[in-house]
Amino acid sequence: KQLEKDLSQALTLQQFHLVYQPQINLETKRIIGAEALLRWEHPVRGLVPPDYFIPVAENNGSIVEIGQWVLEQACLQAKLWADKGLPLRIAVNLSAVQLRQDRIVDDILGTLKRHNIPAGRLELEVTETSFMTNLSDAVAKLHTLNRAGISIAVDDFGTGYSSLTYLKKMPVQHLKIDKQFIRDLLVNEEDTQIANTIIDLGKSLNLSVIAEGVETAEQEYYLSQRGCTLAQGYFFSRPLRPADFETFVQGFH
Ligand code: G
Ligand code: G
Ligand code: MN
Numbered sequence: 001k002q003l004e005k006d007l008s009q010a011l012t013l014q015q016f017h018l019v020y021q022p023q024i025n026l027e028t029k030r031i032i033g034a035e036a037l038l039r040w041e042h043p044v045r046g047l048v049p050p051d052y053f054i055p056v057a058e059n060n061g062s063i064v065e066i067g068q069w070v071l072e073q074a075c076l077q078a079k080l081w082a083d084k085g086l087p088l089r090i091a092v093n094l095s096a097v098q099l100r101q102d103r104i105v106d107d108i109l110g111t112l113k114r115h116n117i118p119a120g121r122l123e124l125e126v127t128e129t130s131f132m133t134n135l136s137d138a139v140a141k142l143h144t145l146n147r148a149g150i151s152i153a154v155d156d157f158g159t160g161y162s163s164l165t166y167l168k169k170m171p172v173q174h175l176k177i178d179k180q181f182i183r184d185l186l187v188n189e190e191d192t193q194i195a196n197t198i199i200d201l202g203k204s205l206n207l208s209v210i211a212e213g214v215e216t217a218e219q220e221y222y223l224s225q226r227g228c229t230l231a232q233g234y235f236f237s238r239p240l241r242p243a244d245f246e247t248f249v250q251g252f253h
């Protein structure tokens, strides 16, 4: 309850910031973009993990306002980087609760327009749960966003109620293999098979597959040999503050 109260003031008190984790093309060894991840610096508790406060914000609806702030920040950052000669695509997590809002499509397109960001510079990460409450509504909204040029990634793929029906109907371009399958990729045969299956599914449906939570050179080698072309994880970089992200980009080759 206290956490909920603190959360309701976190925006006003400017306790949120975004960190950015680079996404790498394993074939070209180039940075293709960054995932924006929300951080809450609580004055007493310190850094509160999003896994802890996002569900609270989803339950009381404040995720709508927080999510809009995240989008604004990500757009401001995308603009700053583009002006510095770094035209990176930024991936923003979109909660199922946000996608259910009637205004969400206008809000997103309006925000891009206001910041003068080409739609191709934005990717939205949605989870499979987003498709469950009202499939046709989610399909319609994502179609509109996608037609405008925004790309869509299915986040945490394989952990939810993955259904091939969703994938057929959804205008998605990327599947993100959840980090729980990557952690023991090379030691747990089941995880290897699940990752392989997602990579093959991506190939057959013409979706690019990104592995998250890549922490070792061995995982990177296996994934790239197996045909997973994109990756993200501590092996390349932790999520970084903008200035550190720029330093990382300059040193990456
Ligand atoms: O950054 P970290 O790995 O701790 O994030 C944990 C979880 O919080 C992930 O599932 C991530 O998708 C989610 N998350 C991080 N930032 C945001 C955000 O801005 N919006 C939403 N909806 N979820 C986020
Ligand atoms: O949105 P999503 O659920 O994919 O959130 C990604 C989360 O994974 C973020 O909280 C981020 O901090 C975390 N993360 C990113 N790279 C790694 C990694 O290599 N290992 C682990 N354990 N977590 C990671
Ligand atoms: Mn994500």
Ligand code: NA
Pocket (backbone or CB within 6 Å): 093, 125, 127, 155, 156
């Ligand atoms: Na997520």
